[in-house]
Amino acid sequence: MPKKRAGTGQRGAKRRKAAGAERSAASRARTVPKLRESVPLVPASHGSGQKTVTGRVLHDPVSDRLRPIFPIDLAKCGTIDALVRGMGETAFTGRQVGDAADVLEAMARDQDCFVVMTLAGALTVGKMGLIFCDLVDAGIVKAIVSTGALMAHGLVEATGRSHFRYNPAMDDRELFHAGYNRVYDSLEPEVNLDHVEEVVDHILQGWDPAETLCSWKLHRRIGEYLLEHTPGRGILKSARALNVPVFVPAFSDSELGIDFALDQRVRRKKGQPLLRFDPFEDFEYFAQTMLSQKRMGILTIGGGVPRNWSQQFGVFAELLARRGIEQVPLKRYHYGVRICPEPVYWGGLSGSTYREAVSWGKFVPEEEGGRFAEVFDDATVALPLVAGAVLERIGYFRREGQRAK
Numbered sequence: 162m163p164k165k166r167a168g169t170g171q172r173g174a175k176r177r178k179a180a181g182a183e184r185s186a187a188s189r190a191r192t193v194p195k196l197r198e199s200v201p202l203v204p205a206s207h208g209s210g211q212k213t214v215t216g217r218v219l220h221d222p223v224s225d226r227l228r229p230i231f232p233i234d235l236a237k238c239g240t241i242d243a244l245v246r247g248m249g250e251t252a253f254t255g256r257q258v259g260d261a262a263d264v265l266e267a268m269a270r271d272q273d274c275f276v277v278m279t280l281a282g283a284l285t286v287g288k289m290g291l292i293f294c295d296l297v298d299a300g301i302v303k304a305i306v307s308t309g310a311l312m313a314h315g316l317v318e319a320t321g322r323s324h325f326r327y328n329p330a331m332d333d334r335e336l337f338h339a340g341y342n343r344v345y346d347s348l349e350p351e352v353n354l355d356h357v358e359e360v361v362d363h364i365l366q367g368w369d370p371a372e373t374l375c376s377w378k379l380h381r382r383i384g385e386y387l388l389e390h391t392p393g394r395g396i397l398k399s400a401r402a403l404n405v406p407v408f409v410p411a412f413s414d415s416e417l418g419i420d421f422a423l424d425q426r427v428r429r430k431k432g433q434p435l436l437r438f439d440p441f442e443d444f445e446y447f448a449q450t451m452l453s454q455k456r457m458g459i460l461t462i463g464g465g466v467p468r469n470w471s472q473q474f475g476v477f478a479e480l481l482a483r484r485g486i487e488q489v490p491l492k493r494y495h496y497g498v499r500i501c502p503e504p505v506y507w508g509g510l511s512g513s514t515y516r517e518a519v520s521w522g523k524f525v526p527e528e529e530g531g532r533f534a535e536v537f538d539d540a541t542v543a544l545p546l547v548a549g550a551v552l553e554r555i556g557y558f559r560r561e562g563q564r565a566k
Contacts, residue, residue: 230256245550254538261498261534261543262550268458268496269301269555275454276496279471280307281463281511285315286324286344287541289462290396292548297399299557302460304450305400305407306467309415312380312397312407316360316417317353319387319395324349354416360386361420370434375442379417380407406450408443410470448477452489458496462540464503464511475523493525497533500543 212218222229231250238244242262249259268276278296293315296302317324325341325348336343340351364382368374384401391398400407412418421438428435451457451474461468478492503512515533518524525531536543552558 240553241546241549242553245546248546254536254543257534257536257538258543258546261500261536261547262554264496264532264534265301265460265498265547265551266554267532268460268498269299269551271456271458271496273455274458274496275303275451275456276301276458276460277304277306277451277471278302278460279462279467280305280311281465281467282308282540283310283314283344283347284462284540285311285318285396286347286349288324289541289544290315290318291394292544293396294394294399295552295557296460296548297396297403297405298561299552299555300403301551301555302405304405304447305396306447306471307407307409308465308467309376309409309412309417312409313354313357313416314349315396316357316383316387317349319393319398320356320360320391321393322350322353322356324353357416358420358423361417362424365421365424365436368436370436373442374421374436374438375440375446376409376412377406377443377446379421380409406446408447408470410440410443411466412438412440447471448474451492452478454492456495457492459494459498461497461499461501462544464499464501464509468499469510472518472521472523476521479522491522493523493531495525495531497524497531498536498547499534500536500538500540500547502537502539504537 230252231247233244233247233251233255235244235247238247245259245262247259248255249263250256251259268274278293280293284290284293293302293305297305314324324344327343327346327348331341333343336348342349342351342354360383364379364386368382372378380397381401384397384407387395387398388401397407399405409415409417413422421436425435427433459471461471472494475491475493478489481487481489482491497515499515501511503509505512505514505517514535515524515531516527519526519531524533527533536547
């Protein structure tokens, strides 16, 4: 039988009849303006109680229990946390930053919450790498899903090499011949990437051809190499030290993917056994990890493949049950914090809201306890504020200071 359209049948007729009556009543007497559903209406007597000549009954916002906002007082903002709390009591993007810190703090304090951090964009070239290390070292982030380029540029940083400012007077053709790869206003010297290839080649040359590669296994080995050979900090180093898996779903679309492909060519030329890379080992390991969690949270910086790959787990779990493959419960993210400037109206995944993702079965609705915050801003501005505030709240910097002593 063909499916009925929404709003047909007896229920639809009742809804249309009720809606018609509601519109008629509203046209006859415009009394109480509709507030947000989460704010209960109060009797008109709490306001002026008198209908004005235009038909409005003006309410008292205090009686309606509306939450006031306040000017930020920089004289009282002696810490990152104090600044972000003050921003949370303002408006626009400042309030978004404050709300994001509150939700991330809730994730960090929820002992049953497994937090996945997804990363996209040139954020290690943008010098956000140590913040990612802090979030891992603090025990907040339990898994990372990233672009491969971000991990490669982070490996540059972890091995003691630098990125540099771009001088707009330099021509891009000259940059190419000089071996300076431009990332907007910064430069990645080609010699850095050659050094990354040396590290990756060292690891691949010692790989047992009988063991299938996937991104999380390779990044774990790189982390072990960093722990053994480098004194500084790095994302993969912190991740390995705390047993945090790092997944790169689009591995072939990266410097490390290119290095793997080059190594295969060299092996073929030398008559050595080829290595096998299977991205579905990443998929299965991530799925099994997430299926075992009581609650899940996601911290998304940017969007793209890492965000979608991480979020589609909820769809995968629902299909396992609905198609009779395995008996598993619905597995959806309870928390979400997203920092990304892309607007929703372009229709891309990077700009889509968490409310939209609820319709796909990826997130617990707010009405059922889900908590979300979205910051439409450059991550190099918003991330240090949000992460810094939460790390202060949980005492991370005090602990690190004590260790340093």
